[in-house]
Amino acid sequence: MSPPDTWKALEDKTIEEPIMTTSRTIGFIGTGIMGAPMAARLADAGHQVLAWNRTKNKTDRLRSYGIEVVDLPEEAAAQCDIVIVMLSSGPVCDEILLARISHEEGSMRKEEAA
Numbered sequence: 001m002s003p004p005d006t007w008k009a010l011e012d013k014t015i016e017e018p019i020m021t022t023s024r025t026i027g028f029i030g031t032g033i034m035g036a037p038m039a040a041r042l043a044d045a046g047h048q049v050l051a052w053n054r055t056k057n058k059t060d061r062l063r064s065y066g067i068e069v070v071d072l073p074e075e076a077a078a079q080c081d082i083v084i085v086m087l088s089s090g091p092v093c094d095e096i097l098l099a100r101i102s103h104e105e106g107s108m109r110k111e112e113a114a
Helices: 003-012 035-044 060-065 073-079 090-100
Strands: 025-029 048-052 082-085
Touching (some): 025 035, 025 073, 035 048, 035 060, 048 060, 082 090
Parallel strands (some): 025 048
């Protein structure tokens, strides 16, 4: 599916009952073709979702689902119960997770990022 078809398919879907009964705060690092629809579905299911993407305009549509867009991947890692990473390649994961996410208290630890 091309990106517009992906969004169209997402908009046509409705969730009748949330699958999970406990709401979690979920961070999404990478909101491209795969990450954006996944983040939107989690928000529709009642979870608080924070999203970050290298290309800022890929997060713009997520605001309409109630998703909070953060400026840094560290923010998503530090503020969430669960972090989902949906990046395009191994080298990009290394760049974002190992080089950019700080290892300070309250943020993702290096061993958790691997």
